[in-house]
Amino acid sequence: MSNVDVVITGLGATTPLGGDVSSTWDALLAGRNGVKVNTAAWVERFDLPAKLVAPLAVDPTEVLPRVQARRLDRCEQIAVIAAREAWADAGYDIPTDEHESVEPDRLGVCIGTGIGGPVTLLDQDDILEEHGLRKVSPLTVPMLMPNGPAAQVGIEMRARAGVHTTASACASGAEAIATAYQMIQNGRADVVIAGGAEACIHPITVAGFCQSRTLSTRNDEPERASRPFDTERDGFVLGEGAGVLILERADYAAARGARVYGRIAGYGMTSDAYHITGNHPEGLGQIKAIENAVRMSGLTALDINHVNAHATSTVVGDVGEAAAIRKALGEHVVLTAPKSSFGHLVGGAGAVESISTILSIYHSIIPATRNLENLDPRVGLDVVTGDARKLEITAAINDSFGFGGHNVALVFTG
Numbered sequence: 008m009s010n011v012d013v014v015i016t017g018l019g020a021t022t023p024l025g026g027d028v029s030s031t032w033d034a035l036l037a038g039r040n041g042v043k044v045n046t047a048a049w050v051e052r053f054d055l056p057a058k059l060v061a062p063l064a065v066d067p068t069e070v071l072p073r074v075q076a077r078r079l080d081r082c083e084q085i086a087v088i089a090a091r092e093a094w095a096d097a098g099y100d101i102p103t104d105e106h107e108s109v110e111p112d113r114l115g116v117c118i119g120t121g122i123g124g125p126v127t128l129l130d131q132d133d134i135l136e137e138h139g140l141r142k143v144s145p146l147t148v149p150m151l152m153p154n155g156p157a158a159q160v161g162i163e164m165r166a167r168a169g170v171h172t173t174a175s176a177c178a179s180g181a182e183a184i185a186t187a188y189q190m191i192q193n194g195r196a197d198v199v200i201a202g203g204a205e206a207c208i209h210p211i212t213v214a215g216f217c218q219s220r221t222l223s224t225r226n227d228e229p230e231r232a233s234r235p236f237d238t239e240r241d242g243f244v245l246g247e248g249a250g251v252l253i254l255e256r257a258d259y260a261a262a263r264g265a266r267v268y269g270r271i272a273g274y275g276m277t278s279d280a281y282h283i284t285g286n287h288p289e290g291l292g293q294i295k296a297i298e299n300a301v302r303m304s305g306l307t308a309l310d311i312n313h314v315n316a317h318a319t320s321t322v323v324g325d326v327g328e329a330a331a332i333r334k335a336l337g338e339h340v341v342l343t344a345p346k347s348s349f350g351h352l353v354g355g356a357g358a359v360e361s362i363s364t365i366l367s368i369y370h371s372i373i374p375a376t377r378n379l380e381n382l383d384p385r386v387g388l389d390v391v392t393g394d395a396r397k398l399e400i401t402a403a404i405n406d407s408f409g410f411g412g413h414n415v416a417l418v419f420t421g
Contacts, residue, residue, distance in 0.1 A: 017097025026065030061246030061350030119179030176409030181357025246350030275299030279412030
């Protein structure tokens with residue numbers, strides 16, 4: 008693999024805080040919250056103990072043409088929306104028969120999802136059971152398949168260097184960015200559209216998380232429910248959202264005069280091989296992922312002064328991650344945990360939180376962690392609370408860890 012500088016030239020997102028990057032970022036800095044009481048009838052029907060969710064601030068049907076929206080699963084819809092924003096932000100036009108901004112054979116896509124399109128699967132199964140074969144949509148399989156979001160973006164942008172899907176639970180979006188980086192380093196592409204998407208607020212997913220006791224049941228205080236690193240944390244809030252980055256060879260971006268947000272300098276990907284939902288008790292995989300990312304970047308642990316933490320607000324996970332960060336980097340780093348504001352976006356989390364990390368470097372400011380009133384003493388690190396903090400950031404890491412023992416750390420620099 009060659010050593011090619013890879014820069015970020017475009018950002019796109021749709022989240023519980025806003026329908027694009029600027030509104031999401033402004034809301035993060037202002038300390039706003041996207042968690043709400045789930046008013047769907049099925050919450051009471053199934054007597055679910057966790058009654059909170061973090062839905063999209065802007066429904067995708069308000070953005071996409073009605074006919075196109077009906078042909079896409081919700082996860083595909085938001086991937087397309089975020090990709091379009093990122094593509095335009097990078098200064099590119101949607102390709103047409105008369106014009107292509109990037110040579111198709113040099114353009115790739117990698118968009119991860121932890122769950123994909125089971126809402127379509129379950130809805131169409133209900134239709135089959137109630138109304139028979141003739142009422143089932145002929146688009147059922149393209150809508151439910153987990154590679155659907157990446158495939159739809161690849162088709163729209165005419166990407167022929169390879170369209171890939173990473174599926175590593177909550178690490179999917181971050182792993183997609185690492186894979187996109189590999190594509191450029193390996194000479195397969197000059198530009199890659201990378202990120203993650205998830206839209207699966209559904210009775211079966213909420214019920215499953217309830218049964219594993221990972222969701223917050225602070226139902227009377229939705230804005231205070233997601234509280235990473237706090238002594239009173241009791242679980243995460245399930246959200247939905249997508250984030251997409253445009254990665255380019257640095258020389259390619261420079262040749263076209265592109266604005267550059269920052270650089271992806273390295274990544275670390277490991278697996279715990281320990282438990283399907285729990286972290287390794289000594290954090291071996293997380294530590295190794297962080298150390299590998301720093302080593303690949305050519306930096307040292309002391310060069311990293313900010314970590315955008317995975318920090319889901321679970322009792323065990325938060326302190327385990329903090330211990331891994333202290334072991335791999337030391338105690339000098341400044342942390343933030345944005346899931347306190349927009350919940351857990353599962354396959355979209357690593358991508359949206361990478362965007363937050365990049366913007367922190369670009370603007371020299373770190374959003375505060377909401378609801379952190381009493382820092383768990385076992386954390387032992389400086390976590391930004393109250394107001395956003397101005398800080399010149401040399402290099403930052405975004406952590407993403409997923410069920411199955413997937414660990415991804417991404418190093419970003421200015």
